[in-house]
Amino acid sequence: MIATILQTTDLLETVVASLVAGVGVTTAFSTAIWGGTRFVDLSRGGRPLAAGAAAAVGALALALTLAAVVFGIVVMTSK
Amino acid sequence: MSSDVIMVIVVGTALAFDFTNGFHDTANVVATSISTGAARPQVAIGVASLLNFVGAFISISVAATVANDVVNAAVITPTIVFAGLIGAIAWNLITWWFGLPSSSSHALIGGVVGSAVAAVGFDAVLAEGLVGKVLIPAVVAPVVAFIVAGLGIGIAYRIVGRQRPGPVTRGFRYGQIVSGGLLALAHGTNDAQKTMGVITLALIANGTLAANADPPFWVIASAATAIALGTYFGGWRIIRTTGSRIIKMDAAQGFSAQGAGATVILASTHFGFPLSTTHVINGGVMGAGAAKRVSAVRWGVAGNIVVAWLLTLPAAAAIGAATYGLTRIFGTGALGPVLVTLMALGLVAVMFSKRSQQGAPVPAS
Numbered sequence: 530m531i532a533t534i535l536q537t538t539d540l541l542e543t544v545v546a547s548l549v550a551g552v553g554v555t556t557a558f559s560t561a562i563w564g565g566t567r568f569v570d571l572s573r574g575g576r577p578l579a580a581g582a583a584a585a586v587g588a589l590a591l592a593l594t595l596a597a598v599v600f601g602i603v604v605m606t607s608k
Numbered sequence: 609m610s611s612d613v614i615m616v617i618v619v620g621t622a623l624a625f626d627f628t629n630g631f632h633d634t635a636n637v638v639a640t641s642i643s644t645g646a647a648r649p650q651v652a653i654g655v656a657s658l659l660n661f662v663g664a665f666i667s668i669s670v671a672a673t674v675a676n677d678v679v680n681a682a683v684i685t686p687t688i689v690f691a692g693l694i695g696a697i698a699w700n701l702i703t704w705w706f707g708l709p710s711s712s713s714h715a716l717i718g719g720v721v722g723s724a725v726a727a728v729g730f731d732a733v734l735a736e737g738l739v740g741k742v743l744i745p746a747v748v749a750p751v752v753a754f755i756v757a758g759l760g761i762g763i764a765y766r767i768v769g770r771q772r773p774g775p776v777t778r779g780f781r782y783g784q785i786v787s788g789g790l791l792a793l794a795h796g797t798n799d800a801q802k803t804m805g806v807i808t809l810a811l812i813a814n815g816t817l818a819a820n821a822d823p824p825f826w827v828i829a830s831a832a833t834a835i836a837l838g839t840y841f842g843g844w845r846i847i848r849t850t851g852s853r854i855i856k857m858d859a860a861q862g863f864s865a866q867g868a869g870a871t872v873i874l875a876s877t878h879f880g881f882p883l884s885t886t887h888v889i890n891g892g893v894m895g896a897g898a899a900k901r902v903s904a905v906r907w908g909v910a911g912n913i914v915v916a917w918l919l920t921l922p923a924a925a926a927i928g929a930a931t932y933g934l935t936r937i938f939g940t941g942a943l944g945p946v947l948v949t950l951m952a953l954g955l956v957a958v959m960f961s962k963r964s965q966q967g968a969p970v971p972a973s
Contacts, residue, residue, distance in 0.1 A: 539879040540748060543872075547752050548759075551871040555760030555864050559767040562779035566771040598786060605797070605874055606666045 554597050560590035611814055613942035614686045617949055618810045621693045623834040626803035628700060629712040630660060630838025633799065636889045637792050637839065644862040646784035656792035657840035663796025664832030669880035670798055671823050674805025677737030677880075678717060679724045681812045681819055684732065688723045689810040690945050691935055694952055695719030695928025699920065705959060710916050711884035715924040716802055717742055720809075722925025723932040745881040746917065749872050750891030757861075757868035757895030764860050765900070780859035787866035794873035795885045796835060802882050803831040861896040868892035887913055 564587015571580035637660075638652040647655070675681065696712070696719035703710035717738075724732035768776045804823040807830075811817040817824070823831075857865070869885075869892040876883050890913055897905040935944035 540745065543875045543879055543881065544748065544752050546875040547756055547872045550875070551756035551868045552759045552763065554867050556763050556767070558783050558863065559764040562776055563767050563771060565779060566775045569775065598790065601874060605878055
């Protein structure tokens, strides 16, 4: 009865989805910024291989961020 | 004929409420982007207005909750919905007058519940829906936003903390264009749906729609337009912003706070929880601030939000109940709602006139 009133499953899913999406997107985007910043610094320092690796990590993280945003909107509009 | 007049008044009142909701909340939606320098005010307000409009079309789960899960639509009349709306608007005006924090969403639900109880008794209230879909999420959501923003900014600082601040700030400012847009989208979808739900409830009560019907397209489009216009015009009277009222933020904090607010509101909307978007956004802002320095947050604002949460539902319910009683003095026809509307408009005109003579009001959070 109490579980029904509290809509436990929906509420729990809301909390988990918010935590995963909110923290995940911020983490991914921060990594993208880290990759971009490191790429510039390492390129200037004459370390093209490390710069390329940082750029790759940054690009991957940026793609992950955008994918998460698109996925969130698709989930919203699918119900 | 009489019921048609009442329905026109109810729809007009609901859309006016929706407009004031957007007007009231613009600062909360755009303040973080403006205060961190991520967007110019004109751009932030224009984009927020557009995305509020778009957001209103992406879900109807919250509208279904308001229309079907809070009060028993079978015993509701359009006059009850009208009295509830007046209760919500009156409470918003009272809090605006005294500069107190408020929640338009809680006021709306409180007003409708109060007028329903006054008209039919406590049997009109669906306790399961009210507690499970409104009251509990209202407490949980701002806390989750606080935690999400706090954790997010903590991780962000660990990742970019040793990098040059210039590029990092620029990066997060670009990110805020997306997170601010998502927040506006989330605000539009949750808040506009409350108005859709109330209009749908009135249409069901009037026999225009079948029980458990979805909002018709004209209801969705009109609610979307009203909140978007309210957001656009509300932006031009921002006096003090959410960001600077609670804490001075950097771009990373702004991104984290907006991201937390948007994800919590969007996830809640998906499950049909009508939230106070203001409280969720402020929860995110405080979480992002507290993670950096606990003392930097103006905890008095948090206290005000708690007081607002405690006061708004019962106060709007009481005014909604009183309004229903006043309306019924003039019988069950359209005369009561017409006279109450005229009285309300007169009162609003007097309040705005007096306030304009006294100077600009402090906007409620």
